[in-house]
Amino acid sequence: MNLGIDLGGSHIGVGLVEGSELKYTVDKFFSQDDRKDIENAIVRNIDELLNKILVENNLTLDNIKTIGVASPGTVSDGKITSGNLKIREYDLKSRLEKMYNKKITIRNDGKCAALAEKKYGSMKNYDDCVFVNIGTGLGGAAFMGGKLLEPKRYSGFEFGHMTLVKDGIECTCGKKGCFERYCSIKSLKERITKTLNIDSTDISGQFLRENLMVKYHDEVQNDINDFIDYLRIGICNLIDIFEPEIICFGGSFSYYEGHPVLNKLIEEINKQNTTFNDTKPKIVTAVFKNDAGIIGATID
Numbered sequence: 001m002n003l004g005i006d007l008g009g010s011h012i013g014v015g016l017v018e019g020s021e022l023k024y025t026v027d028k029f030f031s032q033d034d035r036k037d038i039e040n041a042i043v044r045n046i047d048e049l050l051n052k053i054l055v056e057n058n059l060t061l062d063n064i065k066t067i068g069v070a071s072p073g074t075v076s077d078g079k080i081t082s083g084n085l086k087i088r089e090y091d092l093k094s095r096l097e098k099m100y101n102k103k104i105t106i107r108n109d110g111k112c113a114a115l116a117e118k119k120y121g122s123m124k125n126y127d128d129c130v131f132v133n134i135g136t137g138l139g140g141a142a143f144m145g146g147k148l149l150e151p152k153r154y155s156g157f158e159f160g161h162m163t164l165v166k167d168g169i170e171c172t173c174g175k176k177g178c179f180e181r182y183c184s185i186k187s188l189k190e191r192i193t194k195t196l197n198i199d200s201t202d203i204s205g206q207f208l209r210e211n212l213m214v215k216y217h218d219e220v221q222n223d224i225n226d227f228i229d230y231l232r233i234g235i236c237n238l239i240d241i242f243e244p245e246i247i248c249f250g251g252s253f254s255y256y257e258g259h260p261v262l263n264k265l266i267e268e269i270n271k272q273n274t275t276f277n278d279t280k281p282k283i284v285t286a287v288f289k290n291d292a293g294i295i296g297a298t299i300d
């Protein structure tokens with residue numbers, strides 16, 4: 001049995017994972033107080049959830065083989081830098097290793113999700129794969145000859161921060177015109193709620209996808225078309241760079257399987273003269289949806 005820890009911008013989830021199966025989960029949202037001292041709150045909440053999951057399943061730490069963390073932001077040598085969590089080079093790996101006396105693996109959440117899809121999911125039977133995680137942000141990973149590509153410095157594969165628009169919208173990273181400012185689900189939600197003049201705070205991804213984009217289809221058509229156009233450009237750039245056999249969409253965009261937006265995107269990508277070579281990759285969504293990160297965190 002393994003433990004996967006999903007460290008998010010607003011909450012922490014801990015899951016009991018066996019192979020590709022997520023057996024049991026517990027989670028907790030950060031409180032206002034947690035935010036004041038987020039570094040200590042992270043380890044305190046992880047410890048609380050980890051003990052809870054062990055007790056509720058009659059297990060002890062001795063029953064746990066691997067503990068892995070799926071983290072937002074950049075992970076380098078176990079140290080996390082995340083704008084969302086407001087932490088810089090936070091050495092979570094050392095802190096957890098001291099607490100549990102076990103080897104801890106920490107990877108960017110997009111990479112964890114990609115590993116789960118590569119080992120057990122939709123990319124299982126392919127060697128050259130690109131995984132694009134689209135949710136609050138946009139990130140991903142690539143496999144060549146079945147191997148995850150990992151640079152020595154930093155995480156790399158910051159797909160979301162490729163410049164797509166000259167002098168475009170300012171990004172959280174400080175640059176302007178980044179891919180994710182135009183193609184994250186967060187940016188799509190912001191645009192659509194602005195057009196409809198409604199508050200975006202309590203709008204869930206599901207409500208956006210199944211209600212707003214359907215009911216107000218005509219009013220938000222331009223926003224949707226722009227989203228598809230920018231996404232098509234970004235994805236076709238990735239196709240030209242990596243020549244993948246398959247592209248898998250993860251994060252909340254994985255729930256767009258069968259949705260007109262994803263169907264249209266695939267149709268656009270498959271048109272002539274959108275990529276250098278005319279042989280297009282297969283385009284699919286993540287089998288494990290939003291659980292891919294926590295499952296992938298436990299893969300060595």
Ligand SMILES: [Zn+2]
Nearest residue numbers: 161171173178
């Ligand atoms: Zn950026």
